Amino acid sequence: MKAREARVLLTGATGGIGRHVAARLVDAGASVLLAGRSPAQLAALARDLGGAGRERCDWHEVDLLAPVSIETLAGAAIPWRCNVVVHAAGAPAFGAVSSLAPPTVQRVMATNLVAPMLLTEALLPHLGRQPRSQVLFVGSVLGAIGLPGHAAYCASKFGLRGYAQALRRELDGGPVRVQYLGPRSTRTSFNEAAVEAYNRATGTAMDDPARVAMALLRQLEDEASERFLGFPERLGVRLNGAVPGLLDRIFAPHRRALAQARADEVQQGGTP
Numbered sequence: 073m074k075a076r077e078a079r080v081l082l083t084g085a086t087g088g089i090g091r092h093v094a095a096r097l098v099d100a101g102a103s104v105l106l107a108g109r110s111p112a113q114l115a116a117l118a119r120d121l122g123g124a125g126r127e128r129c130d131w132h133e134v135d136l137l138a139p140v141s142i143e144t145l146a147g148a149a150i151p152w153r154c155n156v157v158v159h160a161a162g163a164p165a166f167g168a169v170s171s172l173a174p175p176t177v178q179r180v181m182a183t184n185l186v187a188p189m190l191l192t193e194a195l196l197p198h199l200g201r202q203p204r205s206q207v208l209f210v211g212s213v214l215g216a217i218g219l220p221g222h223a224a225y226c227a228s229k230f231g232l233r234g235y236a237q238a239l240r241r242e243l244d245g246g247p248v249r250v251q252y253l254g255p256r257s258t259r260t261s262f263n264e265a266a267v268e269a270y271n272r273a274t275g276t277a278m279d280d281p282a283r284v285a286m287a288l289l290r291q292l293e294d295e296a297s298e299r300f301l302g303f304p305e306r307l308g309v310r311l312n313g314a315v316p317g318l319l320d321r322i323f324a325p326h327r328r329a330l331a332q333a334r335a336d337e338v339q340q341g342g343t344p
């Protein structure tokens with residue numbers, strides 16, 4: 073739908089990508105309900121987006137790790153008359169599988185996969201009553217390519233992509249359109265220094281969050297089902313889908329970069 077018709081519930085609104093998405097949406101004429109953990113940051117963001125869009129920007133506190141908080145958010149978004157949900161909240165998890173602590177694995181799966189599922193399900197009856205509505209999941213290129221050092225994160229985003237695809241097929245023919253956007257690595261505080269070093273060592277490009285926000289606005293308006301950002305990542309997604317065995321052979325630099333990241337961490341006093 074056109075942005076000016078959209079009343080968007082945006083999770084992760086205070087994040088590096090979320091802030092740009094919120095600004096692009098408001099600029100394009102959408103109303104936005106900003107959702108995040110920090111009331112102070114949300115209120116400041118709503119104020120900053122101000123100007124002509126001010127009356128079109130509201131906010132709501134949510135902790136996506138708490139199911140009751142997700143229900144409360146859905147309960148607020150319904151009378152606010154949301155007709156678009158953009159799931160942009162997310163948690164990172166970088167490191168060799170042998171070094172990932174169980175709470176990290178649980179947090180990344182709960183934030184990136186379970187929370188968007190629960191929020192979507194709480195809102196579906198409402199969305200299904202709208203003439204048209206959209207659910208847009210911010211996934212990742214790593215929801216379609218398994219990368220050394222990102223196993224738990226890949227699991228969460230592959231899962232999210234599978235959920236989006238199944239839901240899209242389940243709801244086909246009705247008013248709810250389900251979409252998945254897969255950005256590649258993006259310059260926000262989501263990526264710790266070790267990820268940036270890994271990206272440099274493996275020649276992995278990083279996008280500006282403003283570019284992701286532009287792509288998201290475009291996808292909202294052209295209603296594409298699934299889109300991945302960046303080259304060669306888009307080609308990688310296609311090849312990985314068609315002939316994953318071929319790609320298995322190209323990740324030696326990534327394994328080396330991961331081992332180096334681990335060695336650096338140990339040198340800086342981390343757990344061996």
Ligand SMILES: NC(=O)c1ccc[n+]([C@@H]2O[C@H](COP(=O)([O-])OP(=O)(O)OC[C@H]3O[C@@H](n4cnc5c(N)ncnc54)[C@H](OP(=O)(O)O)[C@@H]3O)[C@@H](O)[C@H]2O)c1
Binds near residue numbers: 162213254
């Ligand atoms: N940056 C990348 O390289 C990249 C690449 C591809 C895809 N993505 C995806 O893009 C999305 C946004 O990433 P980003 O770079 O903007 O990350 P970010 O700057 O770290 O922002 C993450 C956002 O998620 C929110 N969040 C995390 N846990 C939450 C919880 N339990 N309850 C409520 N909100 C929570 C954060 O809220 P607080 O402000 O309260 O912390 C923040 O607003 C994520 O889904 C990420 O997986 C990122």
